[in-house]
Amino acid sequence: MKPKYFFLLFFILALVLTGCTNKQNQLNNMDGTSSTDNNSNEFSKEELYQDIFLTILNPYIDEAIKQHYGDTIITDPLYQEIISAERLQGYRSLDFELKIKVKPYKGAHIVVGEDIITIKVNTGKVEVLNSEHIKDYPLPSHL
Known part of the structure; x- marks a missing residue:
């Protein structure tokens, strides 16, 4: 990956570290809609930055998910949430570990x-360090 993309990646990560909880309503709704006011065209910058960051990381997340479920399963940032983010080497280090909840569909x-x-x-x-399957949901008979 080119250095300019990593600069962007780390910039976005720093912004995401300030707040990772805005996607909870969206993640809890199975249809991908949010329970926030759908008439509003303005959302938080934290939500915007998290969406950008998850979009950048999606190829890595997608590969880890496909190892468990196979190629017919889809992932996208609307069904993902950063549940924790920490600096591994202390303040202002550029070594991060993220835990991301994913609901593949x-x-x-x-x-x-x-x-x-x-x-x-x-x-x-x-680098994907770990992929932990938490639970299965029942599928309709036509799938």
Whole structure:
């Protein structure tokens, strides 16, 4: 990955570290909608930065999810939430560990399970450390 993308990645991570809870309503709703006022065109910057950051990390998350479920399962940032983010080497270090809750789905956004993906991010490198399957959801008979 080019250095300018990692600069962007770390900038966004720093912004995400200030607040990672705005996606809870969206993650809890299976259809991907939020319980916030849908007439509002303005959302928080934290939500914006988390969406950008999860979009950048999505190829790594997607690969970890496909190892458990196979190729027919879909992931996207609307069904992901950063549940923890920490600096591994203390204040202002650029070595991070993220835990991301993922709700992969099949077909028309039918959630099939829940997983926690642990990702390490540092200068020039993104690495999936662990993929933990939490639970399965029952699927309709037509799937």
